[in-house]
Amino acid sequence: MPFSWLVLIILAIAAAGYVLGRKRALNSASGDRRNLHSLPSYYGAHAAMWAVVPATAVLLVWMLAQPFFVNARVLASLPDTVVAEGSSIGLVMSDIRRVADGLDEAVRQGAMTRTQAAALDTDTTDVRDVLGGVGVALGSGVSADVLSGAQLYRVLNSTATNLMSSLVVLIALGGAAYGYSKSHADFRARNTVERGILALLIFAASIAILTTIGILFALLFNTIEFFKLYPARDFFFGTNWAPSFSGRGGASDLGVLPLLWGTFYISFIALLVAVPIGLFSAIYLSEYAGPRVRGIAKPLIEILAGIPTIVYGLFALLTVGPLLVSMFGKDTLGWMQGGTAVITAGLVMGIMLIPFVSSLSDDIINAVPQSLRDGSYGLGATQSETIRQVILPAALPGIVGAILLAASRAIGETMIVVLGAGAAARLSMNPFDAMTTITAKIVSQLTGDADFASPEALVAFALGMTLFVLTLGLNIFALYIVRKYREQYD
Amino acid sequence: MTDASMSPDSAAPKSGLATIDARTRKRNAAEKRFRLYGMAAIGVGLLFLVFLFTSILRSGLPAFTQTVLNIEFVLTSEQFDTAESKMMKTGEYQNIFVAALQDQLEASGLEVAFDSKSIERIVGKPGGTIRRFFLENPDRIGTPVSFELAASSRVDGYFNGRVTRDTIVDSRFLMAADLDLVDALHDAGIIHGAFNWNFITGTDSGVDNPGGAGLGASVIGSFFMMLVVLFLSLPIGVAASIYLEEFAPKNRWTDLIEVNISNLAAVPSIVFGILGLAVFIQFAGMPQSAPLVGGLVLTLMTLPTIIISTRASLAAVPPSIRDAALGVGASKMQSVFHHVLPLAMPGILTGTIIGLAQALGETAPLLLIGMVGFVAREYPEGFVSGFTDANSAMPAQIYTWASRADPGFYEKAWGGIIILLLFLITMNAIAVVLRRRFERRW
Numbered sequence: 028m029p030f031s032w033l034v035l036i037i038l039a040i041a042a043a044g045y046v047l048g049r050k051r052a053l054n055s056a057s058g059d060r061r062n063l064h065s066l067p068s069y070y071g072a073h074a075a076m077w078a079v080v081p082a083t084a085v086l087l088v089w090m091l092a093q094p095f096f097v098n099a100r101v102l103a104s105l106p107d108t109v110v111a112e113g114s115s116i117g118l119v120m121s122d123i124r125r126v127a128d129g130l131d132e133a134v135r136q137g138a139m140t141r142t143q144a145a146a147l148d149t150d151t152t153d154v155r156d157v158l159g160g161v162g163v164a165l166g167s168g169v170s171a172d173v174l175s176g177a178q179l180y181r182v183l184n185s186t187a188t189n190l191m192s193s194l195v196v197l198i199a200l201g202g203a204a205y206g207y208s209k210s211h212a213d214f215r216a217r218n219t220v221e222r223g224i225l226a227l228l229i230f231a232a233s234i235a236i237l238t239t240i241g242i243l244f245a246l247l248f249n250t251i252e253f254f255k256l257y258p259a260r261d262f263f264f265g266t267n268w269a270p271s272f273s274g275r276g277g278a279s280d281l282g283v284l285p286l287l288w289g290t291f292y293i294s295f296i297a298l299l300v301a302v303p304i305g306l307f308s309a310i311y312l313s314e315y316a317g318p319r320v321r322g323i324a325k326p327l328i329e330i331l332a333g334i335p336t337i338v339y340g341l342f343a344l345l346t347v348g349p350l351l352v353s354m355f356g357k358d359t360l361g362w363m364q365g366g367t368a369v370i371t372a373g374l375v376m377g378i379m380l381i382p383f384v385s386s387l388s389d390d391i392i393n394a395v396p397q398s399l400r401d402g403s404y405g406l407g408a409t410q411s412e413t414i415r416q417v418i419l420p421a422a423l424p425g426i427v428g429a430i431l432l433a434a435s436r437a438i439g440e441t442m443i444v445v446l447g448a449g450a451a452a453r454l455s456m457n458p459f460d461a462m463t464t465i466t467a468k469i470v471s472q473l474t475g476d477a478d479f480a481s482p483e484a485l486v487a488f489a490l491g492m493t494l495f496v497l498t499l500g501l502n503i504f505a506l507y508i509v510r511k512y513r514e515q516y517d
Numbered sequence: 518m519t520d521a522s523m524s525p526d527s528a529a530p531k532s533g534l535a536t537i538d539a540r541t542r543k544r545n546a547a548e549k550r551f552r553l554y555g556m557a558a559i560g561v562g563l564l565f566l567v568f569l570f571t572s573i574l575r576s577g578l579p580a581f582t583q584t585v586l587n588i589e590f591v592l593t594s595e596q597f598d599t600a601e602s603k604m605m606k607t608g609e610y611q612n613i614f615v616a617a618l619q620d621q622l623e624a625s626g627l628e629v630a631f632d633s634k635s636i637e638r639i640v641g642k643p644g645g646t647i648r649r650f651f652l653e654n655p656d657r658i659g660t661p662v663s664f665e666l667a668a669s670s671r672v673d674g675y676f677n678g679r680v681t682r683d684t685i686v687d688s689r690f691l692m693a694a695d696l697d698l699v700d701a702l703h704d705a706g707i708i709h710g711a712f713n714w715n716f717i718t719g720t721d722s723g724v725d726n727p728g729g730a731g732l733g734a735s736v737i738g739s740f741f742m743m744l745v746v747l748f749l750s751l752p753i754g755v756a757a758s759i760y761l762e763e764f765a766p767k768n769r770w771t772d773l774i775e776v777n778i779s780n781l782a783a784v785p786s787i788v789f790g791i792l793g794l795a796v797f798i799q800f801a802g803m804p805q806s807a808p809l810v811g812g813l814v815l816t817l818m819t820l821p822t823i824i825i826s827t828r829a830s831l832a833a834v835p836p837s838i839r840d841a842a843l844g845v846g847a848s849k850m851q852s853v854f855h856h857v858l859p860l861a862m863p864g865i866l867t868g869t870i871i872g873l874a875q876a877l878g879e880t881a882p883l884l885l886i887g888m889v890g891f892v893a894r895e896y897p898e899g900f901v902s903g904f905t906d907a908n909s910a911m912p913a914q915i916y917t918w919a920s921r922a923d924p925g926f927y928e929k930a931w932g933g934i935i936i937l938l939l940f941l942i943t944m945n946a947i948a949v950v951l952r953r954r955f956e957r958r959w
Contacts, residue, residue, distance in 0.1 A: 235820065235824075236774060238792070242792045308558040337915055338937075346572045381565070411547060441880075445884075469885075491791045
């Protein structure tokens with residue numbers, strides 16, 4: 028039974044439960060809804076809730092558990108000799124899955140019947156040919172072990188799915204019946220339903236925590252896996268980044284320092300562009316500009332924040348890079364070899380961060396109370412003196428926090444550096460050199476064709492962990508600074 | 518400022534509102550300078566904006582036009598029969614085509630020598646198209662038929678200024694000598710620009726055919742992704758916000774959730790891509806490059822944005838509304854769902870649309886779940902396969918084009934950005950209109 032049918036059946040049971048539960052409650056109150064504890068719809072909702080929630084929970088848990096169970100059973104059935112030299116158990120399993128999917132496809136297209144598929148034998152038929160005929164391409168011939176594994180896989184899966192469907196439908200029916208039996212005029216249906224809704228709300232709110240746990244687990248497990256294959260010392264203190272490509276063999280140098288250096292250098296240049304421009308815009312907009320100029324200039328600058336980063340990346344690669352080459356390239360000054368360089372990425376990233384710095388600082392400057400300004404003017408200070416000597420010191424913690432947040436944004440930025448910064452990892456002071464960053468290398472290591480179990484691919488998770496810790500640290504530090512040094516004006 | 522009577526030294530130069538002393542002048546100059554810095558900063562910011570948009574428009578607009586070769590000729594039934602009896606059928610059609618072109622050029626009084634080969638370099642091999650047309654429409658044999666054939670991307674580039682006579686390198690794609698023919702055809706009105714519908718509705722082409730590349734399939738991919746994001750992040754985000762804003766007790770668990778949400782908002786998007794790769798693809802075994810997986814990752818990414826804006830609009834509903842509802846006997850849950858939530862709805866929708874716009878332009882996580890290696894040559898077959906079949910998405914497609922070797926794709930990438938920005942502008946405009954029309958100030 029397909030999954031969507033199962034869902035529809037559960038929903039139908041819930042709908043029936045709703046109608047019946049509502050009716051029974053009304054009947055028990057002899058048709059007068061004023062005798063009920065709750066509104067009639069709550070009795071219906073109560074029955075429907077009992078039909079849906081337990082059944083869905085079982086369905087989800089079963090669907091998560093089934094692959095593990097089936098895999099374990101299939102693995103146990105395989106002889107030890109099935110894993111050939113240079114292969115791994117994971118590859119054999121994926122072969123088995125592919126053959127099983129191919130058999131499913133063949134049955135679906137009518138190339139063979141269910142019994143034929145179950146009785147297939149490598150001695151009498153070439154499975155690869157048969158599956159090729161229905162459009163499932165297999166890399167190599169199918170061994171007898173893999174075929175029997177695939178057949179077991181199919182049998183187990185179909186039994187488990189059938190079992191699951193009947194169990195889930197039974198639970199849904201049972202739940203609906205329970206909810207129905209509870210429907211009575213004295214039953215506090217609203218309270219029960221509202222408790223259920225509250226549980227749902229709590230679950231939704233907890234998804235944020237689940238996401239964080241997911242991120243941590245994804246990063247942590249693979250990072251540990253990586254450090255088993257590659258020494259942590261060489262990763263954290265290595266000054267050379269030279270991954271060997273898969274298949275070519277040879278040891279890779281996976282030192283993170285050149286990437287960290289590139290990341291920080293580019294972020295530094297970005298802040299060098301964004302902080303003065305952003306801060307001065309914020310000062311002008313909040314202190315000098317009249318409502319009309321502010322009403323036009325502020326949204327215009329904030330457009331820069333709404334532009335997707337891929338646009339900035341393309342802008343760096345195709346517009347700013349060639350422009351900088353024409354200014355500093357070999358035809359004029361000879362400083363720049365190619366369009367992708369630290370300065371290209373840094374400049375464009377700076378443009379991206381201007382609205383980030385300016386709108387955060389704007390809020391903070393506006394939060395400085397007017398009485399401070401008035402006091403300063405009263406002492407005879409000019410507007411700029413007031414800003415420099417009164418407002419900026421008062422707003423400083425907030426501004427530092429904003430700059431730190433901008434820095435964390437810069438460190439985590441991906442598209443601009445992937446397109447604009449180049450691919451060479453090097454430790455150099457020259458801003459016209461191409462360098463690369465943590466984020467750019469995460470992309471290149473995971474989008475290549477490296478095997479997921481190799482250190483060359485797993486290093487991306489260690490890089491991701493570094494990035495996660497760095498940005499999280501910066502954010503927490505920014506919050507700490509703002510909290511600790513914030514002036515209270517009330 | 519300085520009053521004469523307060524000045525201890527009567528010999529000091531008299532200064533006042535009428536006479537300005539050196540120090541005041543200096544201070545005023547500093548004031549003016551400071552103000553100028555501010556204006557300059559805004560000016561530079563706006564300059565960057567203008568520069569960005571002009572370069573997008575200048576480089577992207579050519580992607581929407583396409584050079585076509587328009588030719589009308591009559592194929593007699595004898596010609597059709599001879600061509601069909603030949604071994605090289607399409608070649609014969611091509612010869613007929615070339616002859617027709619020759620006639621048309623001569624009719625407009627232009628003499629340029631050319632051969633079949635240079636025609637092939639300009640419009641590819643037209644024979645197949647012509648033959649297919651006459652096989653499908655045999656009744657048109659003997660009547661004048663006008664054909665519109667797309668010129669190659671190099672010819673396109675010649676009219677856009679990407680390829681010039683100085684920079685062209687003779688290759689099997691286009692010779693410098695062919696440009697004379699192109700010019701002549703242009704003067705005769707046979708070659709002209711036309712709107713490139715294929716760019717908007719078409720699918721991605723291979724790496725060597727920038728002219729035929731279209732964004733259509735990836736727009737569909739993005740659409741399915743946004744459906745997933747909308748139908749997951751709106752209910753989950755609203756439910757989470759209602760809990761945190763209306764029900765959550767002040768305890769450790771609530772604090773933990775709040776801290777988590779604000780931290781997630783600051784996590785780099787690439788980390789969400791790693792999460793998607795490790796959890797959804799490797800662990801849960803979902804298909805690579807599927808809009809479903811992309812949608813799930815983007816949902817997790819936009820949830821904090823939606824939760825933050827939803828909480829703000831829930832908090833903006835005054836407590837008197839809740840008190841009144843409770844006062845007439847509604848339960849807490851009823852007061853929220855019947856009164857507070859409908860009043861906060863415009864704000865919630867605005868926040869959701871802005872969150873969706875952000876998600877639409879996000880690229881980095883899509884790179885990791887495999888949307889880049891995939892060439893979106895086909896539209897998804899149906900509704901369900903729209904979610905599960907491998908597809909690209911707009912930003913991923915733009916990135917793919919930007920990283921291809923042929924500079925013809927750069928133009929497509931810029932054109933793709935124009936379309937992407939149009940979507941974003943529309944979504945933001947809807948959000949602004951919603952806010953203007955329905956937002957209530959209490």
